[in-house]
Amino acid sequence: MRAGRRIAACALLALLPACTQVVRYTEALVDERSGRALFTRLPATVGATVGFAVGVPVDVVAFVPAWLLYRTQPQETRDPVSWFLFPSFVLWKVGALIGTPFDGAEWLVWRSWQERPPVSPQEREAIERAWDDRLHYDEYPVTPIHPLPRAANGD
Numbered sequence: 001m002r003a004g005r006r007i008a009a010c011a012l013l014a015l016l017p018a019c020t021q022v023v024r025y026t027e028a029l030v031d032e033r034s035g036r037a038l039f040t041r042l043p044a045t046v047g048a049t050v051g052f053a054v055g056v057p058v059d060v061v062a063f064v065p066a067w068l069l070y071r072t073q074p075q076e077t078r079d080p081v082s083w084f085l086f087p088s089f090v091l092w093k094v095g096a097l098i099g100t101p102f103d104g105a106e107w108l109v110w111r112s113w114q115e116r117p118p119v120s121p122q123e124r125e126a127i128e129r130a131w132d133d134r135l136h137y138d139e140y141p142v143t144p145i146h147p148l149p150r151a152a153n154g155d
Helices: 002-015 019-030 038-061 063-072 080-084 086-109 121-135
Strands: none
Touching: 019 038, 019 086, 038 063, 038 086, 063 080, 080 086
C-alpha cells in the first residue's frame, strides 16, 4: 500500500509546474504591464509583501546553516543573495499566489472576452531582437523564405 502512495505522490509531483513558471506567473500577478487590473494586483502585492516580511526572520534563523552551506560551494559559483535570502524569496512568491483566485475571477469576467492589443512594429522588433539574442543566431544576413520570391515570368 505504501508503494502505491509513493508512486501516486511522484505522479502528482510530475504534474506540478516548474519553478520558473511559478516565478514568472507571480511576477505577472504584481506587474502593471501584464494587463491585470488592480483587483488582481493589489491582493498579490500585499501577499508578496507580507510573505517577504515573514521570510526575513526565517532568513535570520537560517543564517548559520546557510553560511555553512555557502562556504562549501565553489567560490566562482557562490551567490550570497540566493543563499541568504532564499526563504524570503520563496515566501514572497508564495505570498503573491494569494492573487491567483482574483486573477482567475478577473480572467473569467473580463480578460477572456477582450481582444489582445495588436503588436506595434517597434514591439515586434524588440521581441525579435530578444529571440535573436536568446538563440544566438550567428549566420547573417538571413535570407527570408516567406513570402516566396516571384518567378521572372510573373507566375
